[in-house]
Amino acid sequence: xTNDSEQTTxxxxxxxxxxxxxxxxxxxxxxxxxxxxxxELPLHRTYANAQSASELxxxxxxPVMVVYTANASGGASWTDLVDDELLYKHYATFITQAIAAxxxxxxxxxxxxxxxxxxxxxxELQKNPSHVDDLNQAGAVNVNDQLARALDYxxxxxxYQPPVAVPQFENTLKGYIASLNFIMNGLAEDVTYGWQINLxxxxxxxxxxxxxxxxxxxxxxxRTS
Numbered sequence: 742x743t744n745d746s747e748q749t750t751x752x753x754x755x756x757x758x759x760x761x762x763x764x765x766x767x768x769x770x771x772x773x774x775x776x777x778x779x780x781e782l783p784l785h786r787t788y789a790n791a792q793s794a795s796e797l798x799x800x801x802x803x804p805v806m807v808v809y810t811a812n813a814s815g816g817a818s819w820t821d822l823v824d825d826e827l828l829y830k831h832y833a834t835f836i837t838q839a840i841a842a843x844x845x846x847x848x849x850x851x852x853x854x855x856x857x858x859x860x861x862x863x864x865e866l867q868k869n870p871s872h873v874d875d876l877n878q879a880g881a882v883n884v885n886d887q888l889a890r891a892l893d894y895x896x897x898x899x900x901y902q903p904p905v906a907v908p909q910f911e912n913t914l915k916g917y918i919a920s921l922n923f924i925m926n927g928l929a930e931d932v933t934y935g936w937q938i939n940l941x942x943x944x945x946x947x948x949x950x951x952x953x954x955x956x957x958x959x960x961x962x963x964r965t966s
Contacts, residue, residue: 760803761794763787765838765856771809773821776833779841779899788845788854804854806842810835810921813865819872822882822917832891835921839929840901846931856934858921864939866914876914884916885909903928 763783766772784806791804810831811821821827838856845853866873876882888907895901905927910916925934 757798757800758794758802759800760805760855761787761791762805762807762857765806765808766834769807769809769812769814771812771821771831772834773812773827774830776830776894777837779837782838782841784838784842784854791854803852805857806838806854807857807860808835808838809859811859811862813859814861819876822876822914825883825887828883829887829890829894832888832920833894836891836895836901836924836928837899839924839932840895840899842932843929850931852931852933854932856925856929856932858925858934858936860937861939863936867939873914876917878913880912882913882917884912884920888920 765782765784766777767783784804787804787806791802794802811819813819821831842854842856847853888910892903892907907927908923910920910923925932
């Protein structure tokens with residue numbers, strides 16, 4: 742959703758749309774190098790639009806925020822992970838987004854909104870297994886120090902304290918992904934989320950199961966029937 746005007750919201754409310762998707766930041770790049778202020782996050786307007794659309798349509802319309810903590814949509818670039826300053830600011834913005842979304846929770850276990858995490862990121866990693874190996878070397882991603890800096894920022898800026906203990910993570914790609922899942926599960930427990938993944942049509946990506954001979958035979962029969 743790029744136009745969140747009252748007219749557009751009314752038009753959405755007159756349809757059978759079940760969800761409104763919007764970038765969680767101010768651009769599709771994850772806003773590297775800045776920390777987005779809590780009161781200026783797009784999710785506030787998107788939540789209000791979804792509420793209005795729900796009232797107009799008579800059924801629930803879920804606000805879905807598309808979140809970038811690392812932008813790989815332009816190809817296999819991992820600067821957002823290996824540059825400490827960028828990593829810290831991405832963490833700070835992401836935590837701000839997570840707790841802002843959680844504040845809309847009704848307290849009954851329902852989800853106020855959903856997050857889609859890092860489109861194209863996992864897909865680019867699948868295409869570049871050697872990069873995965875490099876990023877999983879010990880110390881490749883300074884996870885714990887930059888996450889701690891981001892939490893200090895949240896405490897200083899908003900008086901925020903995590904409701905759960907913050908574990909230690911591997912300072913690797915695996916640890917980085919685990920830390921993002923922790924932020925969602927531990928700091929925004931009512932906000933549903935998932936990771937976007939690309940399904941490539943060529944060059945079987947790492948981690949996919951190769952089809953069996955029986956499956957290939959069935960596929961050929963289906964294609965020629």
